[in-house]
Amino acid sequence: MPRGLRLEARGIRHAYRDLTVLDGIDLAAEPGQVLVLIGPSGCGKSTLLSILGGMLRPSAGVVLQSGEVAAGCLNPLTYVFQDFALLPWRTVAGNVALALEGAGLPRAARASRVQEMLALTGLSAFAGAWPRQLSGGMRQRVGIARALAVRPACLLMDEPLSALDAQTRDVLADEFAALIARAGTTTVYVTHNLREAVRLGHRIAVLSRRPGRVREIVAIDRPLSGRNMADPDLLRIEAALWALMRDDAAAAAREVSDASA
Amino acid sequence: MDTNNKTPPLLAGRGWGEGASAPDPTRRAILALPLAALAATHARAAEPIRLGLLHTLSPAPFYIAQERGYFAAEGVDVTFRFFQAAQPIAAAAVAGDIDVGVTALTGGFFNLAETGALKVIGGALHEERGYEGSAILVSNAAFAAGVTAPAKLAGRSFAITQYGSSFHYMVGRIAQAEGFDPASVHLRVVQTVPNMVAAVQSGQVDATIAIASMARPLAASGQGHIVGWVGDIVPYQITAVFTTPAMIDKRADALRRFARAYARGVADYRAAFLRLDAAGKPIVDATTDAAIPLLTKYVFTGDPAARAKILGGVGYYDAGGALDAKDVAAQLDWFRKQGLVKGDLPASAIIDTGFLPVR
Amino acid sequence: MPPPDGSGAERPVPFRGGGFAPHARPLLGAATLVVLVALWQAGAMAGLIPRLFLPAPAAVAAALYNLALSGQLWLQMSASLARLAGGWSLGTLAGLLVGLAAGLFTLARSPSLSVVAALFPIPKIALVPLFIIWFGIGEGSKIATIALGVFFPTVIATVGAVDGVPRNLIRMGQSFGLSRAAIVAKIVLPGALPGILTGFRVTAAIAIILLVAAEMIGAERGIGAFVLAAGNLYDTPALLAGIVVLSVLGLLVSWLIGRLERWLLAWR
Numbered sequence: 001m002p003r004g005l006r007l008e009a010r011g012i013r014h015a016y017r018d019l020t021v022l023d024g025i026d027l028a029a030e031p032g033q034v035l036v037l038i039g040p041s042g043c044g045k046s047t048l049l050s051i052l053g054g055m056l057r058p059s060a061g062v063v064l065q066s067g068e069v070a071a072g073c074l075n076p077l078t079y080v081f082q083d084f085a086l087l088p089w090r091t092v093a094g095n096v097a098l099a100l101e102g103a104g105l106p107r108a109a110r111a112s113r114v115q116e117m118l119a120l121t122g123l124s125a126f127a128g129a130w131p132r133q134l135s136g137g138m139r140q141r142v143g144i145a146r147a148l149a150v151r152p153a154c155l156l157m158d159e160p161l162s163a164l165d166a167q168t169r170d171v172l173a174d175e176f177a178a179l180i181a182r183a184g185t186t187t188v189y190v191t192h193n194l195r196e197a198v199r200l201g202h203r204i205a206v207l208s209r210r211p212g213r214v215r216e217i218v219a220i221d222r223p224l225s226g227r228n229m230a231d232p233d234l235l236r237i238e239a240a241l242w243a244l245m246r247d248d249a250a251a252a253a254r255e256v257s258d259a260s261a
Numbered sequence: 262m263d264t265n266n267k268t269p270p271l272l273a274g275r276g277w278g279e280g281a282s283a284p285d286p287t288r289r290a291i292l293a294l295p296l297a298a299l300a301a302t303h304a305r306a307a308e309p310i311r312l313g314l315l316h317t318l319s320p321a322p323f324y325i326a327q328e329r330g331y332f333a334a335e336g337v338d339v340t341f342r343f344f345q346a347a348q349p350i351a352a353a354a355v356a357g358d359i360d361v362g363v364t365a366l367t368g369g370f371f372n373l374a375e376t377g378a379l380k381v382i383g384g385a386l387h388e389e390r391g392y393e394g395s396a397i398l399v400s401n402a403a404f405a406a407g408v409t410a411p412a413k414l415a416g417r418s419f420a421i422t423q424y425g426s427s428f429h430y431m432v433g434r435i436a437q438a439e440g441f442d443p444a445s446v447h448l449r450v451v452q453t454v455p456n457m458v459a460a461v462q463s464g465q466v467d468a469t470i471a472i473a474s475m476a477r478p479l480a481a482s483g484q485g486h487i488v489g490w491v492g493d494i495v496p497y498q499i500t501a502v503f504t505t506p507a508m509i510d511k512r513a514d515a516l517r518r519f520a521r522a523y524a525r526g527v528a529d530y531r532a533a534f535l536r537l538d539a540a541g542k543p544i545v546d547a548t549t550d551a552a553i554p555l556l557t558k559y560v561f562t563g564d565p566a567a568r569a570k571i572l573g574g575v576g577y578y579d580a581g582g583a584l585d586a587k588d589v590a591a592q593l594d595w596f597r598k599q600g601l602v603k604g605d606l607p608a609s610a611i612i613d614t615g616f617l618p619v620r
Numbered sequence: 621m622p623p624p625d626g627s628g629a630e631r632p633v634p635f636r637g638g639g640f641a642p643h644a645r646p647l648l649g650a651a652t653l654v655v656l657v658a659l660w661q662a663g664a665m666a667g668l669i670p671r672l673f674l675p676a677p678a679a680v681a682a683a684l685y686n687l688a689l690s691g692q693l694w695l696q697m698s699a700s701l702a703r704l705a706g707g708w709s710l711g712t713l714a715g716l717l718v719g720l721a722a723g724l725f726t727l728a729r730s731p732s733l734s735v736v737a738a739l740f741p742i743p744k745i746a747l748v749p750l751f752i753i754w755f756g757i758g759e760g761s762k763i764a765t766i767a768l769g770v771f772f773p774t775v776i777a778t779v780g781a782v783d784g785v786p787r788n789l790i791r792m793g794q795s796f797g798l799s800r801a802a803i804v805a806k807i808v809l810p811g812a813l814p815g816i817l818t819g820f821r822v823t824a825a826i827a828i829i830l831l832v833a834a835e836m837i838g839a840e841r842g843i844g845a846f847v848l849a850a851g852n853l854y855d856t857p858a859l860l861a862g863i864v865v866l867s868v869l870g871l872l873v874s875w876l877i878g879r880l881e882r883w884l885l886a887w888r
Contacts, residue, residue, distance in 0.1 A: 055795055075797045085792035089810045089887040098806065099796035130887045150796065348852065355672060372854040376672045423852040449757060449838045450845060456749065456837065465757040465838070601853055 004031035004186045005067045005076060005153035007052055012061035014047055021047050022058070023211035029154065031067050034180060034187040034224070036197040039207030040245060040252035045190045046082075046158055048212070052188055053077045053156045069153045074103045078152035082159040084139045086131040086146075093118065093127040096146045103150075117145040120179065137168040144179060154186040161196060170229075173199045177224040194245075198238045199227060206241060209248040216244060307338035308515035313350040313359035316343040318560050318574045319386055319500065320363050321534075322582070326526025328555040335518035347500075354379060354505055360512075361504045361519060368425020368601035370503075371593055374611040375604025380509060383502035383520060383617030384584035388492035389577040391541060394499075395431065395491040396476035398458070403467035404486040411489040415441035417467035420449045420457040425601045427499055428457070428470050433595060434495040461485050474574040492577070497592065498585040499576075502617070509613055520582070520616040527582045534575040545572065583618040675857040683857035684864060692846075693865070699841035700831055700869075703759065707766025707834070708827045715771045715823075716816070719778025723812070724804065733779065740772040745833040757838035765834040770823040777819025778812065785811035814888070817881050824873040828866060843869070 012025040021044035029035040029052075037045040050056035052063055054077060069076050086095050093114050100110045118124045121141040131139055140160055147155060160176070161169040173196050180187055180200070189200055197204050204218040220237060227234065310332075314320040323341075326332055332339040342359050344350045350364040355378045363385050364370060373379050388394050399408045408417055414435065421428040429448065436443035449466050451457055457469040462484050470491060471479070479485045502523065508516055533552035536544040553568055561567035579585065590608035657677050663669040664676030671679065687693040718736075721728035744765055751761040785808050793803040835844030847862035 053795060055791065075795075077795075079792070079795045081788065081792060083788060085788050087789060087807065087810070089813075089885075098793075099798065101806075102799070102802055132887065146796075348854075352854070368853040373672070378672055424849040425853040448840065450840075450849065451757070451837050452848075456752075459749075460752075460757060460838075463753065465752070601855075603855060603857075 004184065005065055005069060006031050007077075007154055007186065007188065008064045008066070009048070009052060010062050010064065012048065012051055012058045012063070014044065014051065014056075014058045014060075020211040022051075023213055025061070025212070025214060027205055027214055027217075029186050029188045030203070031186050032184045033202040034189055034200050036201035036204045037188065037190045037207060038192065038194065038197045038204055038241065038245070039212060040209050040249040041192060042210050042252050043207040043248075044210060044212035045192075045207055048207075049079075049156050049158050049188060049190050053079055055079075065154075067153075070151065072151050073153050074150040075099055076153040078147045078150055078155055080140075080143050080147045080155060080157040080160045082162055084131075084136075084143045084163075086139055086142055088131050091128050091130060092123055092134070092142050095131065095142050096149050098146060099150045113149055117149045120148065121145040121175070135168075136164045137172055140164065140172060141175070144176065148179065148183060152185055154188070155180070157187060157189045159190050159192070162191065162193065169193070169196070176200060177227070181224040194238045194241050195229065197241065198234050199229060200224065204237075204241065206244050209252050307333065307336055308512070308518070309338045309340065310361055310515060310519055311340050311342055311359045313342045313344060313353050313362035313364070315347060315350070315364070316345070316559070318556065318571060319576060321556055321575060322385075322523065322526035322530040322578055323363065324526075324559045325529045325533075325552060325555050326522045328558060329526070329529065331522035331525040332519065335522040337515055337519050337522065339519065339522075351379060351503070354503065357505075360508050361502065361516070363500055363502050365427050365500050366498060366589065366592055367427055368429070368596045368599075371596050371602045371611075372604065374503070375602060375606050377606065377610075378505065379503050380506055380611055380613045381501045381503045381584065381589060382509075382516070382613050382615075383523065383582045384498055384579050384620060385500040385502055385582070386498075386576045387579055387585060387620075388495065388497050388499055390493055390496055391537070392492050392535075392577040393473050393490050394576050395470050395472055396480075396487045397435070397468060397489040397491065398461050398471045398476045398479065399468045399486045399488050400461045400464045400466065401483070401485060402464045404488070408467060409486075409488055411435055411494060412439040412441065413488075414439070414446060414468055416445045416447075418447040418449055420451050420460040420466040420469040422452055422454065422457065423450055424448070425596065425599075429601075430497075430592060430595060431470050431491050431495065433599065434497070435491070438494045472574070474570065477573070496588075498588045501584060501589065502582065509615075513615075516616055524581045524617065527578050527580065530575075530578055531580060534572075535577060543572070579620050581618045583620040584612070584614065585620040586612055586614060587620075672856075675860060679857040680860045680864065683855075683861040687858070687861055687865075696841050696843045696846045697865070697869075699839070700835070700843040703762050703766060703834060703842065704827050704831060706759075707763040707830075708770050708823065710763065711767035711770025711827075712774050712820070712823065714767070715774025716778055718771075719775040720782060720804075720808075722775065723779045723782025724808070729779075732775065736772055736775050740776070744769045744830055745836075748833060748837055752837055761837065762834040762839065762842075766827050766830050769826050769830040773823050773826060774816075774819055777822065778816055781812035781815025781819070782808055784815055814881075814885055817877065817884065820877050820880075821874060824877060825870060828870050828873070831866075 006028060008028040009025050012022055013020070014022040021042075025048060027035070037048060039045050047056065051058045054063070065076070087098065090098065096114045096117050097110060100113060105113070114127075115124070118127055121144060123138070123141055123145060126134065126138065131142070134142070140163075143160065157176075161172055164172065177200055189196075191197055198220065201220055202224075204220065206215045206218065207213065208215045218237060218241060220234070222233075312323065314323060323339075327339060327341070342353070344353070347365040348367065348369045350359070350362040351370045351373050353359045354362045355373055366381075370379070374381070386394075397411055397414075403417060407413060419432055421432065423429070432446055432448070433443045436446060449460065451460055454471070454475075458471050458475055458479065460466040461469045461471075462479065476485070476487050480487045504516060529552065533549045534543065538544050549572075553571055556571055557564075557567045561570050564570065586608075589612060593602065593608045593611070596602040660669070660674070661677045664671065664674070664678075669676070684693075687696075718728075718732050722732040723729075747768070748761065748765055751764045755761040755764050789807050789811060790803060793807045798806065831842070832844035832847060835842040836848060839845035843862055843865050847859060847866070850856075850858035850862055
């Protein structure tokens with residue numbers, strides 16, 4: 001059993017006024033593993049992620065954390081956002097340093113931590129650049145560097161690649177896989193992209209159409225670092241996932257305007 | 262936002278009494294003309310004349326001339342154009358909105374006149390010895406600190422409406438007459454007459470000049486002290502009748518008839534309000550009472566205290582609407598020395614004495 | 621669809637794009653001003669514009685030159701600049717504090733916004749006599765006039781700017797465990813800065829406009845008092861010279877804020 005944080009949702013129900021988006025979610029992110037949440041649009045996966053990280057109070061149910069948090073962790077539950085959420089008035093290095101400030105780290109330690117994260121994400125040459133000068137892929141690299149800089153016990157990634165083009169998405173998915181595998185951090189990864197799910201998930205929870213429930217959990221017993229997307233096994237899992245989701249996705253697409261209300 | 266040029270309703274009222282200096286009766290024949298002869302002249306179509314004036318008591322002789330039909334008798338149809346402040350009257354004449362105006366002689370007036378756009382043709386209000394017109398009003402604090410006479414104003418703060426206003430001129434001339442350096446007085450520009458009085462009342466400045474009708478109640482209620490009267494120190498022409506050179510060139514005849522009617526109004530006014538008894542007190546009799554209703558058509562209309570306000574506020578006019586031409590020249594000279602008037606026309610170029618007598 | 625002539629012949633596609641994209645041409649702007657002033661001067665010299673109606677630019681320039689030469693310009697300017705700096709700083713500081721409070725705290729929001737809505741439209745010039753009673757005829761009432769004029773727009777700009785800070789950035793700060801103070805200092809304030817600086821442009825202009833009103837009462841010196849006195853004396857060259865000074869002051873302040881923006885908002 002790898003060391004790290006375990007995050008468990010118990011009986012989570014959530015409604016926006018009289019619109020129930022999540023109904024009876026029981027789900028756990030196991031230590032050191034990547035749990036992917038997948039489902040048609042409007043199924044409440046992002047809502048669930050907000051609840052898991054303590055950013056949204058569920059209508060009912062509770063989220064429990066267990067397991068040890070490594071010394072030096074500055075923010076156990078750390079998000080990576082779909083829209084990057086970089087501070088435009090801070091440079092790349094400044095954004096990565098944001099959560100390190102006021103954490104009691106000596107200045108030199110902080111600087112070297114930032115350097116280390118920038119090197120890890122291939123951003124060293126852009127330390128002084130403004131976010132507006134970067135492409136979307138580069139911006140999300142800053143987002144992951146900022147998240148890893150706090151040595152999180154659990155990464156909460158909210159469709160981190162969906163604002164990017166397909167090629168950048170593939171490249172970054174590989175990079176994420178390497179970074180997550182290296183850090184061994186418990187991760188909850190929300191996506192609607194099956195390819196990403198298969199590339200990054202140890203377990204894939206398929207949510208049903210609204211109100212979201214866990215329909216099925218698919219486990220992929222293969223280390224992240226060795227996965228090849230041409231692997232027939234992975235392709236088969238992707239096809240199976242699609243079969244699970246297809247009807248729901250089609251139905252969701254028809255009521256999409258309703259869901260966004 | 263026209264507060265910034267609300268120069269003095271300084272003409273709102275004046276002291277009263279009978280004249281000290283009688284004009285030379287032979288100076289202008291028109292004064293001696295029998296009234297009957299004048300009344301006969303209106304066979305022609307009436308000449309329209311637009312007269313710009315302040316809506317205060319100060320142009321009282323014009324109200325009388327209008328109400329008693331003296332303008333009509335001369336064959337001029339005078340329309341009153343009332344203004345809230347003195348300065349815009351001169352500007353209105355330049356702009357061609359009025360034909361004749363009566364207004365304060367200020368730096369602004371002289372600057373307009375110096376461009377050749379205005380000509381002074383007659384006198385109106387005059388500060389006069391023995392007539393309590395403008396008071397020197399001192400705050401309680403300053404009075405307690407020893408400012409008990411005009412000569413003690415040296416080094417004190419003094420509220421005026423604006424640089425180049427009549428008040429500015431009066432302060433300068435008082436300093437001259439009392440023998441102290443005008444530059445030692447700290448002038449406080451406060452734009453309006455109510456502001457000047459309020460500044461003294463609240464002790465924000467040491468002194469100002471206020472007309473009798475405002476100064477007396479203040480002094481009586483212990484909110485200030487009157488330490489002198491401007492007319493006793495520097496008798497001078499406060500307001501004057503003026504027109505444009507174009508009027509003089511093209512409509513001299515109408516102007517002449519206007520002037521004759523004005524002189525009759527002044528004569529009635531003097532008879533009603535400016536006679537003094539042996540003790541120097543103003544005489545109030547049937548002539549006075551006959552004139553008051555003519556004025557209440559224009560000022561203090563419907564005010565139960567109108568009579569008292571008029572008697573307490575009337576100011577001195579020279580006989581025949583005479584102009585103190587020497588004083589106008591002196592004023593122009595003073596304003597020019599202060600750097601407040603820029604042009605270099607001589608006083609004679611901005612005065613035309615062909616219509617009304619000279620004092 | 622066949623072409624109008626029905627021939628079906630090969631022909632160029634008509635161009636329908638372009639336009640709606642005016643460019644800035646600073647030189648053209650400057651040249652326009654120069655030509656206007658030259659026309660004005662020529663009109664005055666030809667006698668088409670009487671000096672009483674509008675003094676020639678040369679006369680205005682001469683008045684300005686004399687003002688500078690006699691040291692008057694500096695005397696008047698220094699008095700006005702002190703009032704502007706004092707009044708603007710005071711109004712801005714108070715406006716920022718109230719605006720931030722209204723932007724951040726529910727308890728402060730409605731009370732302060734309702735007071736601002738009630739008092740902002742009052743012409744501050746009308747309050748000058750009241751200020752004289754409260755703060756005296758000296759510098760107090762002048763600084764208060766400018767400060768009050770600056771205060772309300774600053775509150776409005778600051779509240780708007782704080783409201784405009786993207787909520788996702790604030791949520792991000794919370795998700796990284798930043799304290800409330802750190803979120804205000806590192807996210808809300810820098811995020812609101814562009815809106816606040818835009819507010820500065822407006823309030824600086826308001827301060828200059830109110831300078832004339834502030835110097836109406838009891839000012840021995842000051843460019844506003846000078847303009848009023850010149851107007852009262854119908855000294856039109858001096859009046860226009862004063863207005864030129866005010867206008868240059870406005871341009872200068874605008875330029876300074878532009879520099880400040882380029883420095884503080886380099887990230888945009």
